[in-house]
Amino acid sequence: MIFDSRYPPVAIRDITITERVFEGLFLDLDAPVIVEGPTGRKVTAGELLDRIKRFAGGLIKHGYGGKTVAIMSTNHPDYPVVFHGTAWSGGTISTANPTYTASELNYQLKDSGAELLVTLPDFLDTAKEAAKGTNVKEIITFGSAEGTTDIDDFLGDPLAEQIPVDLDEHVVVLPYSSGTTGLPKGVMLTHRNIATNVDQSIGGIDIQQGEWTVAFLPFFHIYGQTLLMNVYLAQGAGIITMPRFELESFLKLVQEYKTPRIWAVPPVAIALSKHPLVDEYDLSAVEYVFSAAAPADEALMNAIRDRIGAKGVQAYGMTELSPISHMAPAENASSGAVGVAVPNTECRIVDPETGKDCGEAEEGELWIRGPQVMKGYLNNPQATAATITDDGWLRTGDLAAIDANGELWIRDRLKELIKFKGFQVAPAEVEAVLLTCPGVGDCAVLAAQDEEAGEVPVAYVVQAPGADITADDILASIEGRLVSYKVPRAITFIDAIPKTASGKILRRELKKMMA
Numbered sequence: 001m002i003f004d005s006r007y008p009p010v011a012i013r014d015i016t017i018t019e020r021v022f023e024g025l026f027l028d029l030d031a032p033v034i035v036e037g038p039t040g041r042k043v044t045a046g047e048l049l050d051r052i053k054r055f056a057g058g059l060i061k062h063g064y065g066g067k068t069v070a071i072m073s074t075n076h077p078d079y080p081v082v083f084h085g086t087a088w089s090g091g092t093i094s095t096a097n098p099t100y101t102a103s104e105l106n107y108q109l110k111d112s113g114a115e116l117l118v119t120l121p122d123f124l125d126t127a128k129e130a131a132k133g134t135n136v137k138e139i140i141t142f143g144s145a146e147g148t149t150d151i152d153d154f155l156g157d158p159l160a161e162q163i164p165v166d167l168d169e170h171v172v173v174l175p176y177s178s179g180t181t182g183l184p185k186g187v188m189l190t191h192r193n194i195a196t197n198v199d200q201s202i203g204g205i206d207i208q209q210g211e212w213t214v215a216f217l218p219f220f221h222i223y224g225q226t227l228l229m230n231v232y233l234a235q236g237a238g239i240i241t242m243p244r245f246e247l248e249s250f251l252k253l254v255q256e257y258k259t260p261r262i263w264a265v266p267p268v269a270i271a272l273s274k275h276p277l278v279d280e281y282d283l284s285a286v287e288y289v290f291s292a293a294a295p296a297d298e299a300l301m302n303a304i305r306d307r308i309g310a311k312g313v314q315a316y317g318m319t320e321l322s323p324i325s326h327m328a329p330a331e332n333a334s335s336g337a338v339g340v341a342v343p344n345t346e347c348r349i350v351d352p353e354t355g356k357d358c359g360e361a362e363e364g365e366l367w368i369r370g371p372q373v374m375k376g377y378l379n380n381p382q383a384t385a386a387t388i389t390d391d392g393w394l395r396t397g398d399l400a401a402i403d404a405n406g407e408l409w410i411r412d413r414l415k416e417l418i419k420f421k422g423f424q425v426a427p428a429e430v431e432a433v434l435l436t437c438p439g440v441g442d443c444a445v446l447a448a449q450d451e452e453a454g455e456v457p458v459a460y461v462v463q464a465p466g467a468d469i470t471a472d473d474i475l476a477s478i479e480g481r482l483v484s485y486k487v488p489r490a491i492t493f494i495d496a497i498p499k500t501a502s503g504k505i506l507r508r509e510l511k512k513m514m515a
Helices: 017-025 045-061 079-088 102-112 121-131 191-204 222-234 247-257 266-274 276-280 298-308 381-387 427-434 471-478 507-514
Strands: 032-036 042-044 068-072 092-096 116-119 138-141 171-173 185-190 212-215 238-241 261-264 288-291 311-317 324-327 346-350 364-369 394-402 408-413 418-420 423-425 440-450 454-463 491-493
Touching: 017 045, 017 079, 017 191, 017 222, 032 045, 042 045, 045 079, 068 079, 068 102, 068 121, 079 092, 079 222, 092 102, 102 121, 102 185, 116 121, 121 138, 171 191, 185 191, 191 222, 191 324, 212 222, 212 247, 212 261, 222 238, 222 261, 222 311, 238 247, 247 276, 261 266, 266 288, 266 298, 288 298, 298 311, 346 394, 381 394, 418 440, 423 427, 427 440, 427 454, 427 471, 440 507, 471 491
Parallel strands: 032 238, 068 092, 068 116, 092 171, 116 138, 171 185, 212 238, 261 288, 288 311, 418 454, 454 491
Antiparallel strands: 032 042, 311 324, 346 364, 364 394, 394 408, 418 423, 440 454
16 A cells, blocks of 8 residues: 655656756855854855856865765755765765764775765764775865865866766765664765755745755755755755754854744754743744654654743654655645655555555554655675565565654654754664673663663673673773764663574663663
């Protein structure tokens, strides 16, 4: 049983993602489209367009045209310059979390084959260490830093036209995701995927030219990348960049720019509904608060409405979907539902035990098919085959139901990923690090509920024979090897980890044991 989108289809156009964004910039070249939140510095559409073309020219000049460029940065006015300049030059952009440790970034640089790394001076030491043993030939920075090239000095003559690419085959964006399980994998997203998902998203929301939103959601994450950076610029709308979320600064910007839409994750939605600081600011211009990247319940959506008078709604997606497949309709959205399918999107609910299709309101695994479904995982055909069926359905790993109105309700997660404030934590990655610690014989990592973060990782450890270690010993051993949100919040020692005959951890059994 296939559930179709209730929206009319959008045209699948032969256009690159950068050409799509340029359509929005050309609407008014003199209009500001980026404001640097902390400083107030403005960038007009014309200035951004010129700088993108000049960065592309610099890539060609320095021999990086058509290559993979990695970027590790917080939100910065030049982030779209690197992103779209790379795309304009026929290359691939791989976005990395700026809080990564050197070993985590090194893994991504090696797997992606990146030859150029762009970062901020604050992250230069990590970048230099991570680049060792990779294909990275040069590091450039947003601003001057010893031993690197300032991006202003890297720019070349403007590249007038898009370097031709195969829209369906060329990988333009390579973010890293753990998918439904396992270590991070490069998600191969094509121009067709990203450009079409921009139009699909716009088909579900009515963003106006000149409208502003505060962009604190990181551009390295597909949510901030598509829904904020690309959708807003493609509409001739504006983004106010924040390098990190700070509630007071965020509220000041929302008040100053009278933003009608806030794009958030559940912890920010909770702050809007509960924090006393909210009462000190005029948020009357806010009409909608969109929450995505992790589930939020009906009570939270209603609390936002009661507190600031805005409608709390949700969206659903994943990196492998570019990312949006579902978005709450502007009118008559049910609190707690994560929306309806965006244009050109088909859904199925499949019983994970029998493989048979489920009907309305019946629970099963959500499958998605549409032009936003990724090409596959880089260097990992096995994981690709396990995620995408031969006829193009992407298995999301989420247990869900679709009601008679076409609204999607997420019930539980079949996959193992832990969602910390919308960021993914793969238990297998944390377990691999724990197993290298002296005295650890076996381990398993599960999610624990946390009011602020949504979920946090907790570890269950079996000591090696003859070992006598403490939780502090383990934490000291893994210090600096995992980004902070991947570090277990609690470590519990147990006698054995329940496993199948083949050695796979029985996480549900472990949860029952710990309960």
